[in-house]
Amino acid sequence: MISRRAFMINSTLATVGILAMPAMAFNSQKRDIGLQLYTLRNELSKDVKTVLEKVSKAGFTSVETYGFSTKDQFWGVTPTELKKMLDANGLKAVSGHYNSGSFLVDGDLSELKASIEAAKILKSRYLTIPWVDEPFRRNLQDYKIIASRLSQAAVLCRESDLQLVYHNHDFEFQKHNGITGYEILLSETDKNSVYFELDLYWVIHSGNDPLKLFRENPGRFKLWHVKDMDKNNPTLNTEVGNGSIDFKAIFEEASLSGMKYYFVEQENNFALDSFQSIKSSCDFISKNLI
Known part of the structure; x- marks a missing residue:
């Protein structure tokens, strides 16, 4: 007994x-360390297969795509061909940045639907809206329209087992009558349908605090961009761990944010060649943040 x-x-x-x-x-x-492939845009235009091989060897296990179009596909490679290359290198295209065409402005669904089909072929989990052209984000009413379109797109994504995500830069944090565009996007979309990819660099560059956003909007930030800020010139990026952003404090609040995946991104200012730079970032994260 x-x-x-x-x-x-x-x-x-x-x-x-x-x-x-x-x-x-x-x-x-x-521990699933991802890379936003835009980091290697100059190399991808020359040889997609070799780039993915090097991404895998650098220690990454997932990627975020960009640049899909119905004309050129992914850098001249079809979604089916890209999926085979990813599989061959043990990589998953968890998310993708997709240009939705004029959808956010006039509701034309054609390009959005093509993007959804591409994301389905890659077996992605997230379809991410990466950008809004300047003429269509000048005031609060513009952001209200964007929020409405995002909600509409989220329904289409959900029907295809995808989740819709919005990626920020710094312009969303500009105030209009005391309110930021980002506040509108957060408050006027369903927290269970529209998620956000928080670009940590751009949040900090705009003078805002990621931790405050986590506390005020727990669970909304399913994806992150991990992009460091150059210590001498904050308008430039640098390898993760070489800059001024305290990623350790941010990663400690990952659960509060709702983060599921994150992607290293470096748009400029490579201290080494780009492949050495992404390996440096990957190694720093592996040794110090996870």
């Missing part, structure tokens, strides 16, 4: 184990 003391100990251990499971799963998820 099991004693009451032994029963209580076993029950407590079991409870602790159950409570620990989500954290363990999340920590495992964080």
